[in-house]
Amino acid sequence: MHPAPSISGPLVAFLLAAAACPLAAQSPAARPHLAAFSDSVRRVSNPTALERGLEAVKADRSGGMSWRESRKGWIAYRIGELTEGRRWLDEAVRYFDEAIYRDSKWADPYVGLAETKLLLEQRGMVVKSSMHHRDGVYYEDAALEHLASALQHQPEYPAAVALLGRLLLDLDAPLFPQPLAKAIKASARHDANGPVPQLLLGRWLRKQGRLDQAAAAFRRYGELGGDGGLADLELARVLYLQGQGAAAVRTYLAGTARAGTLARTALRRDLTWFATDEELRRFDSLPPDSVGARVRQIWAERDAAALRPAGDRLQEHLRRWWQVQEKFRLVGRGKKARFGWGLSGTPQQLGGDALELGTWALFQPGSLPESDPRxxxxxxxxxxxxRHGEPEARASWHGTVEGQTPSSCFAANESWKYELPTGPIVLHFCASEALGTTAPTSLVSMLPLSADMIGARSALDPSFARLELDLRAYELAVHLKGRLASNRSGADFGPVAPRITQTIPQRAQQFGEASLALGLATDTHPLDYERDLEPTVQVYAVGHPSGSGRALVVFALPGERLHPETLQGRVVYPVRMRVTAVDTARGHTRTLDTLRYFAAQDTIRKGAYLYGTLELPLTPGSYYVRALFEQQKQRAAGAAGRPEVPVPGMPGRLTMSDLITGAAGSGLNWTHRGRRISLNPLDSYPSGSDVELYYEISGTEPDRRYRTSVELARTGGGAGQGKDRIALGFTDRATARELLVQRAIGLGQLLPGRYLLTVRIEENATGRQVVRERMINVRAER
Incomplete structure (x- = not known):
């Protein structure tokens, strides 16, 4: 219910005064007055008052006809905004049509028509043709045509320029109809229209492959006061297409440092392709001056996770973005479809011990719910x-199944296989009414159980080959049943049931659901290697109040996985090693990249290892550290790391380094701060041996005593049985601001298993404490 009408004298006077303006009021000098009319009408929220104002405009015959009809159109449009249904919107179309008929070169009624038809489209109204609306044209497409006409006739018309930005600013790679593209070019010739037309022109030129002109338009957008960060983002996409990948990455990242509101929105949209919900929530909570650092951190973390050089993942993202714009854009009425992430397309007939196969083969797969604009x-x-780039393998099948109504999967289908760190996934796509019936546009968790369609996927995963065999057996049973039914001998051959056990289809369904969930929750850019070196890696961190911390990487590579070479008559093993550490708070990245030739007297036999250490200087903070080992000629590599590596060193606080464990006689030691520290590259200790322990305590006070408690406790199954725990304690007196501690812990008769090593330091005088933990592997004594 709207409030009781209260038509005021000033409103009627304003409408009459506007209606009395002569046609000459459409001159450039009078345009601010024209815009003021529609703006003032939009501020009125009482439909009845607006109706009275409309009657007043109708009754007044002064001024130009086009002027008066356009004003009537804006009043009817505003009433339509405030009321339900389409009556007043249809009236607005009629008024604006008449205004255009009276003066076809005036932009204002074209803008009014565009606004009205966009609202009709938004309300889902059935399309009606009219004076300036051809049969078969949807409201949204007609609105774009009207906007193009407005700009072609008056490229500097403020309301048209504003609507142009509102409609197209959020589309990164819009498919402009040709009339609108011409209108954008005309509008961009006038700097008075501001920066937005330049931005839209640049996007159109980029889509046409006119890259130098596109780059110039994006630069001009920034020069006219546009968002500098958005200009750099768009320019980076052009630079990538020009083959300047490194420059594209630099420009993209530089733009994040000067991102305004529009750039922040565009960057979030760009991250949404792959970022986790938690990453997006954190991004949304950032103050403006922290956006750039966070975006750079996200990309650095992706590089570190994939153990790739800095900027590699972003360059791949720019490649994928352009491929997607070229190959997977929606067309026709599906072009505005929005995706959610729920699973769909799963048949519900798995309750019994067996199922009728026809139910599966005829099931209609659904598309993802249209709810998420990402x-x-x-x-x-x-x-x-x-998220994942080019699939490892693809499969599809084109055909029909006799006696069945083709579902959308029979119209078009395709399956993609990816090898993720967690194992293989296979994702299925089918045509759908929602997203398009001429291509496999929609994700489904399960394909129809057609033997031919499933058989086409047999090379993707063994489960499809097994399922195909079951389906062929079923089809044979159906055929035999038909043959027996037509036998006229009268003999009773018994029933041949056209049924199939549910176990294999159920497994296929579960595999599909798991693949879909993983495919939408992860992103990958894996290194392309044929053989895994299977490294064993330990990452330790030590620090110092001066800020001179470091990460120590201890590695062991199995000899049988390595390929030897001969260099100057000696056996050597060339291994390229890269260590990457990403500061998880600030996004800074430190990298060590080196090629080492490990000399050996002979080839390393099976069961033996090549081992060593790597050091990476770090400042205090928390890091994500990964290490990569490669033999590039052999296309062999292996990687491992640690997601949270705390480097201590904050002055004034009691802190402790990682617990570095080793074994005397392991053959590997680390010289650090004048001490020889034993290491254990295989990270395994026989029962009855000693564990050499080293750690550093910072922030101690001279002459104060510090109580140390050390505990080894077995974890997992069997804990609490036999000898599965060691506890000991001792007290040290600090002589400086730090303590360097080396001790040996005898394992005695500990049972084999995994043990949690806990070291707790407490300052006797104040009760200040610090605790560190790590896992220890104890094996049976040999």
């Missing part, structure tokens, strides 16, 4: 491609 304009293949 993939605007892109089909489901594009969503997956942005």
């Amino acid at each position: 993939a605007l304009g892109i089909d489901a293949r594009g969503v997956i491609y942005m």
Whole structure:
């Protein structure tokens, strides 16, 4: 219910005064007055008052006809905004049509028509043709045509320029109709229109492959006062297409440091292709001056996780983005489809011991719910491609099944296989009414149980080959049943049930659901290698109040996984090693990249290892550390790391380094601060041996005593049985601001298993404490 009408004298006077303006009021000098009319009407929220104002405008015959009809259109449009249904919106269309008929070169009624038809589209109204609306044209498309007409006739018309930005600013790679593209070019010729037309022109030129002109338009957008960060983002995409990948990465990252509101929105949209919900929530909570650092950190973390050089993941993202825009854009009425992430397309007939196969083969797979704007304009293949890139393998099948009504999967289908760190996944795509019926546009968790369709996937995973055999057996049973039914001998051959056990289809369904969930929750850019070196890696961190901390990487590589070479008559093992550490709070990245030739008297036999250490200087903080080992000629590599590596060293606080464990006689030692520290590259200790322990305590006070408690406790199954715990304690007096501690812990008769080593330091005078833990592997004594 709207409030009781209260038509005021000033409102009627304003409408009459506006209606009395002569046609000459459409001159450039009078345009601010024209815009003021529609703006003032939009501020009125009482439909009845607006109706009375409309009657007043109708009754007044002064001024130009086009002027008067356009004003009537804006009043009817505003009433339509405030009321339900389409009556007043249809009236607005009629008024604006008449205004255009009276003066076809005036932009204002074209803008009014565009606004009205966008609202009709938003309300889902059935399309009606009219004076300036051809049959078969949807409201949204008609609105873009009207906007193009407005700008072609008056490229500097403020309301048209503003609507242009409102409609197209959020579309990274819009498919402009040709008339609108011409209108954008015309509008961009006038700097008075501001920066937005330049931005839209640059996007159109980029889509046409006119890259130098696109780059110039994006630069001009920034020069006219546009968001500098958005200008750099768009320019980075052009630079990548020009083959300047490194420059594209530099420009993109530089732009994050000067991102305004529009750039922040665009960067979030760009991150949404792959970022986790937690990453996006953190991004949304940032103050403006922290956006750039956070975006750079996200990309650095992706590089570190994939053990790639800095900027590599972003460059791959720019490649994927352009591929998706070219290959997986939605067309036709699906072009505005929005994606959610729920699983769909799963049959519900798995309750019994067996099922009728026809129910599965005829089931209609659904598309992802249209609720999430993260993939605007892109089909489901594009969503997956942005996360994982080119699939390892693809499979599809084209055909029909006799006696069945073809489902959307029979219209078009495709399956993609990816090798993730957690194992293989296979993702299925089918055509759908929601996203398009001529291509496999929608994700489904399960394909129809057609033997031919499933058989086409047999090379992707063994489960499809097994399922195909079951389906062929079923089809044979159906055929035999038909043959027996037509036998006229009268003999009773017994029933041949066309049924199939549920076990294999159920497993296929579960595999599909798990693949879909993983595919939408992860992103990958894996290194392309044929053989895993299977390294054993330990990462330790030590620090110092001066800020001179470091990460120590201890590694062991199995000899049988390595390939030897001969260099100057000696056996050597060339191994390229890269260590990457990402500061998880600030996004800074430190990298060590080196090639070592390990000399050996002979080839390393099976069961023996090549081992060593790497050091990476770090400042205090928390780091994500990963190490990569490669034999590039052999296309062999292996990686491992530690997601949270705390480097101590904050002055004034009691802190402790990692617990570095080793074994005397292991053959590997680390010289640090004048001490020889034993290491254990295989991280395994026989029962009855000693564990050499080293750690550093910072922030101690001279002459104060510090109580140390050390505990080894078995974890997992069997804990609490036999000898599964060691506890000991001792007290040290500090002589300086730090303590360097080396001790040996005898394992005695501890049972084999995994043990948690806990070291707790307490300052006797104040009760200040610090605790560190790590796992110890105890094996049976040999």
